[in-house]
Each structure stands twice: as structure tokens, then as C-alpha cells.
Amino acid sequence: MTTHTELPAMRESLLDIAGKKIFVAEAGEGPPVLLLHGGGPGASGVSNYARNIAELAKEHRVIVPDLPGYGRSSKGIDPTDPFGHLADGIRGALDRLGLDKAHLVGNSYGGACALRLALDTPDRVDRMVLMGPGGIGTTRALPTPGLNSLLDYYTGDGPSRRKLEAFIRQYLVFNAADVPESVIDSRYRDSIDPEVVAAPPLRRPKSLRALWRMDFTRDARLSRLPVPTLVLWGAEDKVNRPSGGRMLAERLPDCDLYMVANTGHWVQFERAGLFNRLCADFLAGRR
Template identity: 30%
Template structure:
């Protein structure tokens, strides 16, 4: 597989997505970094998880190769509505969702609004609760395209600093961030001051307490972008059926830095 997948109209938006495998449906929702797409986010776990599940990984509206409507005002509601429309268009019922970072917040909002659609949630480095924005997240959302800026971001995302010296990875993500329309859409999503975007993605505590499905929260101990203590730890105290697993020597890119252990956690959790 390559980064080019299929297209379907969901909620009036021409939506790019990847689909592979057989078995129970599993939706994978990517995060919000510059140049991100479903494929950039999930390419390493796709070959492993597709042996067990029927995977669907869409590019959320405004990201990747999904349509970027000219007059759209990006917001949590717009993204959540798009993902619900995609689930319904694909005819999926009671599916589990893996959400990465911002994608974790979208997964929580879907479970809050449409509990009928959700079986289990697997959230990694997830937002979805208010916390003081980190300088690192501010830099991610405030990214302006250059190879140097992308190299710095990759160093921030990963605990293993050698990843920032991987010229192929830096070039791949940089090129993704400068494709036509990508940066224009991205810069429109998270204008300064950026604390308000963290707050907008958050659910109220009473909403989190109403989420009854099994939830597993995965977090890298050294995550500098979304700090463990301010997010997943607190979510694990509030969501009734949540458990927390922390990977040592791991930053924000759990699925990239801990690919096999991450996939094993998914398979174990979903097979219970």
C-alpha cells in the first residue's frame, strides 16, 4: 500500500481513506500535526492490525487528501460530524476506534454523542480534557514550513532523537506539509492564541463520566507535546471503564516508536 487510498463522499465532503483487512471494523483517527495524514500516522501498524481487523483510516476533513472546502470554519464539531458521517456512509455499526492525540479527542466526542456507534476506545497520547498548552504543542500547531522546523518537530515528537537525523523521514513529512492546500488548511485550524483549541477539544467532566464503553489510554512517558500527567492520567481517573498503560522511553509517537508493543496492546484489548 502507498499513501494513495480510496475516496468516498461523507457528509458532503470528498473523503480520502485507507481500507484493508477482514474481521471486526476498526476505525483509526489520526492526530493534528503538520503534513499529517492517515497513512503517515498509521502506515507501520496497518500491516499488523489488518491481519486481525477490517481497518478504516480516513483523512479527517482539512487533512491529507480529503477535500478542504474553501469556506469551511474548522472546529471540533466539523471534524466529529465528518467522522460520524464517514462511519454511517461505510455502514459500520458498533465499531472500535483508535484515536491518536487530537484523534483521541474526536473519538471521545463520538462516544459522547453517538454511544450507539462505539464498542471500545483505544486512545494514545490523547487530548480531550483541559490542560495548559505546552510550548511544544504550541510549536506544532504554529508550524511554518521549512526543513529545519520539521526536523525540530520530529525531535519533539519522538523520545529517540536519532529520528530527527533521519533525513528521509524529515523530507517525507516536510514534503507532505507543503503539498498544495495543506499548509493553508493547517494554518487556518489553530491560529494563536492556541490554548482555546485545547479547551475546544476537551469534554466536560460529566460527559467523560458518562462514557461507559471500555477505554484504554496509551501514553509515552516522555511525551513533551501532550503531557501524561495532565491528560491520560486524569482521563483514567474520570472515565469509568478506563485503564492506562505507559510506555517508557517513548514520546508522542507511540505507534511509531513502539510499533509492535502498541499493536499487541490493541489486539489484546480488542480480543477481550
């Protein structure tokens, strides 16, 4: 299995969606699967899934967008409905790519995007893999220390490499030594893009309505969602509580749950071999 940063040759394009741009990179042929990245500072699609793309591309057409607000995509997110904004952008990308339906794989913010897209338009989603998705029980407890660290990155004294390294090593992963300095350097450079600093894509909700809209466990559609779903959750996740995995398993009608021991919020990075095998088997129907 691919466990290191071994990327295949990738096709790149910039899609125009209602006047906004979404960057996508692609590899492989076969059933389409979109890999949706998390919302941490400096995140982007290919960097988030660098240890997974080559393996998944053996059987699939792997499509890796930069979510709206990140990477080479247009900046700015609707703060009153961020999950809906992300889902609309990715649905627009499906339209531009000529895809009626695709598998969705989403980590954290990308998991929330995938889940919202599936709830709004379940006919567009074949199978779904969620890793520590956002929006699960978020109104039922105070934010975790990891989530607070993430949301505070652009506030106070502003972004810095020190703040980013603290977030990644203390909260994003279980074993801090697993993250190379080059990953932190790259993400820090991307996090201080002036357009991103002016309009951070992930921030605290400014209204109670927006907050409640971002908690999927309060959405009655969840218990009727027909999309087969695999949930992978790091047992030591300090950003989104692992109890969210059980919440999803209890509410979704067709959901497998895998709790990953000695793993934090970044399952696809920390346990790449396990993730690649489970994800490929699930998407191919080898449950």
C-alpha cells in the same frame, strides 16, 4: 510483530460526506477498526500507522482515513469547534461505509476526534484506544513547548523543513534517531500543499468558548461514557502532558491506562511491537 514500514495491499476509496471528501484506505477482514491519525504538519492516515496496519489487519478490517483537512481529504476545519468537525466527518464516513459501530484508535488530534465522537454518539463506538489524545486538561495549564511548536508551524516565517524536523525530533519522539529522513521529507511535502497552507487544520483557538469546548475534562459526559477504553501515553510526551492519562483514568468509568517508558508522543511509531500487541488484545477483548 510488525515494527517496520511493511504495508499490506490496501483498498482505497474517496467518500462523499455532505459535499466534502474523506479518503480512506482499508486492509484485512473482521470487526471494523478505524485508525485516526494525529494533527501534526503533513500528517495522514497511512503514514501515521505504517508500522501497525499489517499487524492489526490480521484480525480486523482496518480502515485508515485521512482526517478532514489532511492528506487526500477535503481541506478546511471549523475553528469554532474543530473536534466536533472531525467527529462529524468520521461519523459520516461510518455511515457511508455502512457501519453502525466500530472500534476507534486515535493518536493526538485523532484521539480527540475519537473521544468527541464517542461522547456525542456512544452507540457508534465499540471499544476505543487513545494515544496521548488532545483536549485533556488543556485549559488547566499553559501549552507545552511541543504543542507551541506544532501550533506555530504555519505562523511567523511560515512552514519549512527545518521547523518540521525540529518539531518531530525534539518534541514528537523520545529518540530522535528513530525517525528516518524519508519520514520528514514526505511530511514536509504534504505540509506545504497550498490548500493546507491557506487553511491549516490545527491552529490556536480564537475564542475562550472554543478553548473550553476543546477540554474534555470539563465535559460532564466523560464520567458516564460506557465505551471500554485503553489509554496509552508516552511517559516522555512533550506535546500532550502524560498527566492527561491519569485524568482520563480517573474520569472514565471503564478505562485501562498504560504509561509507556522512554517514549514520546508517537507511541504507535516508537513502540510499534508493544502497541500492536496491546491494541490487538484489547480490541479482541483479551484484557
